[in-house]
Amino acid sequence: MAYVDGFVVPVPRAKLAEYRKLARKAGKVWREHGALEYNEWIADDVQPGKLTSFPQSVKLKADEVVVFSYILYKSRKERDRVNAKVMSDPRLAGMTPQSAPFDGKRMFWGGFKPLVQL
Template sequence: MARYVDGFVVPVPKDKLPAYRRMAQKAGKIWREHGALEYIECVADDVKPGKSTSFPQSVKLQEDEVVVFSWIAYTSRKQRDAINAKVMADPRLKSMMDPKAMPFDTQRMFFGGFKTLVEL
């Protein structure tokens, strides 16, 4: 079953990781309620700077931060677009979306939508 995936890479201050986890748990429940197949948040454990590029370099990781790699899976891009429209209109999420209240620097986050190439 081919799926569509939104992927995210976020620099999170280590001391704000508990707040990020709480935010992600709330957001994940909302995405799942609106139909997402999967909502996964992972914290870097074995991620080192590379010679040319890497996860730490991609977000200009600072010494007191850790990389969080996340994805949300859907059945299709059409479904993703419909679910995201519902999620963005959900008042429970709106209360978390103020960039000043985020437990990370939103300017160094990056994300995108992907068609699956291989699924085993």
């Protein structure tokens, strides 16, 4: 049974190149430790809603864009194993909230088990 970690991140447009570089590095690390897929998607057709939306969920500023990311694993157990290795990998050890090219306080994430897979 597959398992997915999903993330929604507000990224300043001026820092997109820096974010892309970090995402490529992180994706390589996650894949090397066993993630099946690592995906980052930039908002293209995402409008503010009346009650809620992707932009509202991260309190998107005018100079930012929403990035939706997900990482696919074989199972929750495998996700926990992979994430433990990723978090101790020296290639990502220097990243801090202050050095990240996005505001981590407005990012949200969670783990998801399958409901429907076609």
